[in-house]
Amino acid sequence: MSVPTRRASSASLAALTEEPSTDSPVPAAALPAVPVEPGPDPEARLGLRFPEGFGWGAATSAYQIEGAARDDGRGPSVWDTFAHTPGRVANGDTGDVAADHYTRYAEDLDLIRGLGLKSYRFSISWPRVQPDGRGTINQRGLDFYRRLVDGLLERGISPMATLYHWDTPQALQDDGGWENRDTAYRFAEYAAAVFGALGDTVPAWLTINEPKTVVQNGYIIGHHAPGIRDEPVAYRVAHHLALAHGLGVQALRATGSASRIGGALNLHPCYAADDDPATLERVRLYDGYENRLYLDPMFKGYYPEDVLADQGPSSPLAQAIRDGDLAIISQPTDILAVQYYTPIYVTTDGGTVQKWPTTEAAWQQVYPRGMYDILTRVSRDYAPASITVTENGLPCPDVIGVDGSVDDAARVSFLRDHLAEAHRAIQDGVPLESYHVWSLMDNFEWEAGYDQRWGLVYVDYPTQRRILKRSATWYRRVISDNLL
Structure with missing residues (x-):
């Protein structure tokens, strides 16, 4: 999840490639910065049937749920360092324990099966597998993911594994992190080790999760790890992340694996x-x-000319690009993972404004039509072989009621309305094969700590008890019927 941060530019540019929505948004001044209230019946059936075999799923990431930060040989990541730095994360929260998934994974796998999920998207912790980001592999870390994958397969759930979800080993950060081109090659070595251990048991791999969030939040705003504020350098980071993606694709191809692979972009x-x-x-x-x-x-093997012109020929981005890099980055992929949370409305001075109500995450405007627009746009302009939605959701002020239930009706409305737009995109020819709610369960929400709850499943952190929210039981019925 990423806060839009682009600055204004003085560049003169060509016409817009994406047609704005024809909807007429309510004036921003009339909108409260609070979660949207659900309609009279957020569970009302829309009669929209999804294609046979559609991959209903949910998503998580390692640092946000695993905990066990120092167990079984795991090394420190940039997020361990960042979260333990005073003032960086709300309430001084850290991912040391999180949702304790590392020790409770079997219970969580049963929960996933109970929800009827067909697909589970998770991430592999680089420092759990390779504590220093290079060299020796930690077999105990690999064994955990082997148990996780085997447990999913035994329960009839398809694993979708993300290789990198922001937890750069701190040892690599000490050597420059993603500012250092060498980190892309260390990523490829790590990816090869994971591919060698798990092989074809994982049918779908994702390389780099949301490189834009690393760039914008980690290197421009600085409120994500590693907490740097240097916009020119941030775009060198963008290139090295893209290079890592391409090298990761090459690493899988080199194994001869039949598994599919692609990138995950918000x-x-x-x-x-x-x-x-x-x-x-x-x-x-x-x-x-x-x-x-x-x-x-x-997908096209080049950077946008307008962005390169705006950066300038002597910029860190331009200087980072070497001969052959773009051929590596544009290696053919099998799937594109799209993550949609919010639209952006740009003003004539290059700023942004709010046009729709926001959620507890102040950067997130609720605009379901944006799901249709972004899916049809990438399908039209880039023609990926297949598309999956790997993140879509919102935080709600969830509380346990007197009867022990969690009534998150606003989340039900949000998911229903966004799924309706995804269905419309499928009807219009978008090759969307699966959809993953963010998130399976409440977790460590980066700089917001545990203040925001994004899950279908409520986690009572003092006891680690899991409680199905209203959205979870609703989603289970949608999956069972393959019908919205």
Whole structure:
């Protein structure tokens, strides 16, 4: 999840490539910055049947749920360092224990089966497998993921594994982290070790999760690990993350595996906030930084010309690109993972405004139509072989009621409305094969600590008790019927 942060630019740009929605948003001034209230019946059936075999799923990431931060040979990551630095994370929270998934994984696998999930997207902790980010492999770490994958397969659930979800080994960060080109090659070695251990038991692999969030939140705003604020350098980081993706794809291909692989990108549809023709120029560049900077090299083998011009020929991004890099980055992939949370409305001065109600995450505007727009846009402009939605959800002020239940009706409404737009995209030819709610369970929500709850399953952190929310039982019925 990423907070949009693009600055204004003085560059003169071509026309907008993505048509803005024809919907008429309510004026921003009329909207409260609070979660949207559910309608009279958030569970009302819409009569939308999904394709046979559609992959209903949910998603998590290692640092957010595993805990066991110092167990069985796991090394420290940048998020361990960041979270333990005073003032970085709300309430001084850390991922040391999180949802204790490392020790409770069997219970959680039964929970996943009980929900009827067909697919489970999780991430592998790089420092659990390779404590220093290079060299010796920690067999106990690999064994955990072997048990997890075997447990999913035994329960009839398809594993989807993400190789990197932001937990760079601290030892690599000490050597420059993603600012250092060498980190991309260390990632490829780590990926090869994981592929060698798990082989074809994982049918779908994702390389780098949300490189844009690493760039924007980790290196521009600085409120994610590693907590750096250096915008020019951030775009060198973007290139090295893209290079790591390509090298990871090559590493899987080298094994001869039949498994599929692709990248996981959080994409924000960008719209004009007003009717001023000059605004379209701003939208075009904003879209360049939000979307095309990550999509174009992966699928077309080049960086957007407008972004390169805005950065300049002597920028860290331009200087980082070497001969042959873009051929590596644009290795053919089998699947694109799309993560959709919010639209962006760009003003004529290059800023942004709110057009829709927001959630407890102030950066997130609730606009289901954006799901349709971004899915159809990437399908039209990039023609990926297949698409999966690997994250979509919202935080709600969930509490346990007097009867022991958690009534998150707003989450039900949100998911229903976004799934309806995903269904519309499928009807219009988008090759969407699966959808994963963010998240399976409440967890450590990065700089927000445990203040935000995003899960289908409530986690009572003092006891680690799991409680199905209303959204979980609703989602279970949707999956069972394959019907929204």
